[in-house]
Amino acid sequence: MPTHVMNEALGETRLDKGAQGLIGKPLDRYEGRLKVTGKAPYAYETRHGEGVAYGVVVTAPVAKGKVVSIDTLKAFSSPGVIHVLTGDNLPTNSAQPSGDKPAIGGGQIHFYGQVLALVVADSFEAARHGASLVTVECETREGRYDLDAERPNAKVPPPGNMPPDTARGDFERAFAEAEVKLDETYRTPSQSHSAMEPHAAVAEWQGGQLTVHTSCQLVGDNTRQLAAALGIKPDKVRILTPYIGGGFGGKLGIGPEAVLAAMVAKEIGRPVKVALTRQQVYQVTSRRTDTIQRVRIGATRDGRITAIGHESWCSNMAGDDYFEPIGLSTVFLYAGENRLITHRLAELDVLMASAMRAPGEAVGMLALENAMDEMAEKLGLDPIEFRKRNEPDRNPEDDKPFSSRHLIECMEEGARRFGWSEREARPRARQEGDWLIGIGMAAASRKNLLAQSSAEVRLEPDGRAIVLTDMTDIGTGSYTILAQTAGEMLGLPMDRITVLLGDSALPESSGSGGSFGAASAGSSVYIACEALIERLARKMDCAAEDLTLKDGTAVAGNRQVPLVELLAGEALSAEGTLQPGNATKDHHQASYGAHFCEVAVNAVTGETRVRRMLSVCEAGRILNAKTARSQCLGGMIFGIGTALTEELVIDDRNGLLVNHDLAEYHVPVNADVPQLDVVLLDKVDRLASPMASKGLGELGISGAGAAVTNAIYNACGVRVRDYPATLDKVLEGLAEGGGRQ
């Protein structure tokens, strides 16, 4: 099986030559037609009719304690109820993405809303009614819900997405001696992914073989997690997830609904459908951690950073070591001889914290990029100029080279387009009626990741190609990108390509997460196609490099043969695998960008309205200008939500996530978002992957919220360091004279 280890840069490839002209083009979404007609089947919609049973989850009414008893008698005797599943072995919530399987309750309650039982009935309504009849008796203990209170007890976690501590030089001394210093602390609240499709699963057994339709991002891992939770071998489990109504990290680990559906389907011998309610999605899947971040920057009077420190505290459940890699960007974004980046993890009796869109950067860059803005003001420097003066030419952590880095170009391009030169450095310099107007910017960076990924590509005798991989499309555009890649490599128009995804019976891919999907899965298709091209070249009796494939024809020298003829009734198939290699270890790889934002702050009410926003993004080769732009837009709106509205509120009396629905957990509505503008710099980074692209899906959110809050400061002189910057915090700052410095 052809495997490519990414040890060094490839030279020019068929993707550069672009014989078919597909790569980079703003092509429509492969599955768009199915989605706009409502015909794309999501997990819950795969089984109907007689024999199907419906499960409704029962959750814990307290946050911490012991389950004394669960009275299921009334539920059992309710009409239509078939079974009530209880027990110490039920999953409490989603699995940690890197975990073996979901945690189990073991008779204890670890957080408010933990899964305790599943009521199964002939109809959804009967199951729901049955669930309302289950009563739970618990011994309640006092819980810990406040990160600030638990901060003194926080511990050094084991290495995760990054080491907990990275240091260079003597930070404390350099900071103490710095000519100009900034020392500020920022706070961000817990957040929810809030994908539009609630988690759902339909499980069915045939003999010892389990088939589960569910909504998940990492099919291979999720299959193993589900098998482990059930105590069976992974080859007994097949997961299907062709269409996924959004993930954002919330569907990285297998969800409790899939495990419960599989467990109970086996017991009752019927297919079982389980969907979490919207409230349960908030309560029993995962969240992004709350954070406390102390940022210290020391610089010379002319704005050279000599010391940069980013110490952070975040939370998770007891026994879970995952920590948000908050300082991921601080490690490499700006120069400075003396550096200190630390992560501490506190235990809370609150739902598991896990990865959400751009884990690390999404919240870490709020603090870093606010601090850079604050420091620029202290130095009397334009924020862009301050950043330029601290542009490193190598990774300041270890002096390794960058694979590619275009941050300054992004900032300059954005400044020109946005009209940055018209910005008044002094806050509160522009007013229109009741509205104070300001603009702000922030840098963006997202560490580039690559993951092992395999795909099979088949050339059918009729000259059509089929791409087969367990890769997922969570709205990102995987179907489209993989079709474009195969089409470009094999010289086939889009309508001759079929892409089958999201099936654990297919070759295992990277899955979707960490912005690594397009490069990883795309490369596997590239590698498989290269193998097919070798074989086609042999048939053409030429070297592969002399073979051009275009519009379903093979061309070598002065010979031109239709593919169908060349295949002569034979199907060709190859599986390609990409493995990350030394290119990642020897170089620092990241995507870069710059966000620009204009806000209006109402002097009467403290309301903030985003008026304009532009992001300039650089992520190596742009594979599809439309899907790339869409990804950036999605990231930017997450950034607006992070800055202004999104916050999981925890009741400090009982640990309840109070705003566990879409009415009160405020994802931005369209009126909160102006027409967003995205500029993509099309580059190539051959060290990143054979695709020469870097991760893009999370670049749009990284730093975006800081551009919004920096603009708020510029508008009204109020610096909100406790996210989100809601109207009460802004008005309080205005009332305290924050705007009249």
Place this chain on the structure above:
Amino acid sequence: MAEPIRFILNGEERAIAGLAPTTTILAYLRQHAGLPGTKEGCAEGDCGACTVLLAEPDGVGGLRRRAVNACIQFIPSLHGRAIETVEYLGRGGLHPLQAAMVENHASQCGFCTPGFVMQLYGAWLTGALTDRQSVKDVIAGNLCRCTGYGPIVDAGLDLAARPVPDTRAEDAALAERLVALLGGEMFHYEAAGGAWCAPRHADELADLYASRPDARLVAGATDVGLWVTKQHRDLPVLIDVSRVEDLRHIEAGPGRIYIGAAVTHREAASHLAEVHRDLGEMMRRFAGYQIRNAGTVGGNIANGSPIGDLPPALIALGARLHLRKGETARSVPLEDFFIAYGRQDRAPGEFVAAVEVPTLEDNQRYFAHKVSKRFDSDISAVMAAFLLTFEDGVVSEVRLAFGGMAATPKRAAAAEAALVGQPFDAAAADRAAAALAEDFAPLTDMRASSAYRLKVAENLIRRFEMELRDNPPARVSLAREFA
């Protein structure tokens, strides 16, 4: 006599019997009708993924269409109506809107997409799509977590540029079929231990409710729907007031508007906007479009929420509430209807019939503003509405009403007292603002802090004063400006 629910689904006549009256339209579509294109994102009317198009005879031979959230509408509300889902729209190939959604990349994960499609399509058919602002307004109740909305707005604009087809002939034919389905009697549906009645006249309603005061009245189901989907409450007897003809009238007479209790927010909005532009702006930001298409003026008042937006706006105008029980009708000043948290001045078997809203006199000045964290589809942190009457340059009468400041919608008596008999100048506004602390001790909750609520209430009084000066600062409506 109980009968099946008769309606037209995607052009075909259907009948439902045996399903509980509190089965939602969404559950019916997805589980029973084999139409899973309509999505469930929240089951409480917050996200719009379940948007479907309802049509009913308009009484003059045509159809009245409106998009609603199928997730909180109960199946008996389908009786005598036609429903269209996303599957029907694409029956003859992609509709131009669907093509525009693909072309503009207005669908990423795709889960919200059918809701946006039906919402935009419905708005276009009813002539509501004109410019960018109108597109943004009609999708206020649809959430998307992927696209940043811009591509969806662009797709909506592509549709807005197309002429609306003339469907009068088909509409008339469909209306005729629907009238036949509706039958001549009061609709009465029973199944699975639940009952639903839909009286046609106020007299019928009065008789029915007097005999069954334990019944729950339901109109748009924008609140009652959640009692079922979220609180899992049993509602054995429901009386649907939304078909009561005399509760659906709006009468704009001299000096007042009489709004029937079953008038939807959408129907009332244009009339309220004529009273004052602030009311129009508030109604534009009131919940989302689908909720305004279903929820009623009477419902927003009668459920007695301390954070409903209409009560403070109407209390400030001096509205009166008309109630009826059996043969007995009475009316009360709207503010007197709200007694305490969760308690209203409504006897068992008594129902809200209408609200009577005085229009402004030449010597009156009005101000209303909804303050919320999110621009649309959000519960107010504070809702403020003020009315001043002037005589000889002096405030002769004042009504300052607030929502979100107390357990009920409430007037600010101390602040009002500080204004009466004085010119309304900056000093007077300051005195009234200071007096608010005597009137209110608002809660701190996740919508806003107590200090904020008090502060913003003070600021809004001061802002009103500034607006009445000779050269008032511009009060920009931002959603319009930034669209």
